Amino acid sequence: MKVIVIESEAYKKIVQKIEWIYSYIKKREKENATLQANPSEVWLNDQDAAAILRVSKRTMQRLRSNGEITYSIRGNKVWYTLAEVKRLLSGRVVRNDKQEGGKP
Incomplete structure (x- = not known):
């Protein structure tokens, strides 16, 4: 050795x-x-949810005000479940269903 x-x-x-x-x-x-x-058990703060959705904090406020996303307020902070953020993310997908030879 x-x-x-x-x-x-x-x-x-x-x-x-x-x-x-x-x-x-x-x-x-x-x-x-x-x-x-489990996505319904993972909580995200306002900043993290906005980063995942690629929107501003103001847009997050608008989504809350319009009832488009559910949230919880604890300790003067806004929290979202990961499942809710994913639901909103998938609901905002724009599909491109252009047919061949058709107008763009």
């Missing part, structure tokens, strides 16, 4: 990097678990 000797500072840096990689992987696993969870 070979013995490798390194300075203690170099060893500490290696250990720190390994710990950082470990925490990064754990964080990603947690995020993936959240995304794979």
Whole structure:
């Protein structure tokens, strides 16, 4: 068996990097678990929902006012379920049903 000797500072840096990689992987696993969870149980704040829908916060307010999206207010913050955001997203898809030879 070979013995490798390194300075203690170099060893500490290696250990720190390994710990950082470990925490990064754990964080990603947690995020993936959240995304794979039941969409009706995952709550998004106003900013995250707007980012998914690619609209402004003002548009989110208009959607709430018009009753186009259901929401909850907790602690002076607006929350939406992931299922509701997905429903709204799929409802706003514009299909291109152009026929060949037809007018655009």
